[in-house]
Amino acid sequence: MERIVLMYIDELKFDDNGLIPAIVQDYKTKEILMMAYMNRESLEKSLETKETYFFSRSRQCLWHKGETSGNIQHIKSIKYDCDGDTILIEVEADGPACHTGNRSCFYRSILDLSEDENKSILDNLYRRIE
């Protein structure tokens, strides 16, 4: 691997389990697809292949996203934050990120004020029409 890239990896802060959270975002729509964890090996493998590799905390092994489902994530960019303890990966995905078949793993809401806003805009429109 190129020396400059290895230098970047050395700047990252992996936690006590050797992991760093990686946010995966669709590089075109900017939708957040999922969040998973990487260890140094999976990050190096991702940089090498330009496809996402994570470390599965439940199975305690390297996990090539899409290996069984076919929904490979092709990496467009990898950024890291000011603290160096989180990674952001932009991808072009061959299919849904979520095992439920949803494009994104974030398909459930606790709170949605944007909908309320849209609803109130619609309500206002209806009132004007009436």
Added chain:
Amino acid sequence: MERIVLMYIDELKFDDNGLIPAIVQDYKTKEILMMAYMNRESLEKSLETKETYFFSRSRQCLWHKGETSGNIQHIKSIKYDCDGDTILIEVEADGPACHTGNRSCFYRSILDLSEDENKSILDNLYRRIE
């Protein structure tokens, strides 16, 4: 707090330290602004005030984003992922998310193929013009 919201919080998986990672995204541009951690108290406070509260791991206390800088994040939506172990918050921010003054904490790249792509598109254009 409403019963239905408390039910949602009960579905979330806080880690051994009582924390859950929260990704913060600009609700208009979809840019990822930062990632921080919430405990149950900070999530409840966020839901109550519609402003982001986190748990500072370094200072071990509740942290109201923007309290000192003025860069309050107004919550538009809160989603959670299929595993219930990550939160995604869409906000309208009064100012930069990062303490460095950058709009986003993710201002450094390890890899950027999108730039290469744009560069090669430009290179092709130049070649055609020549």
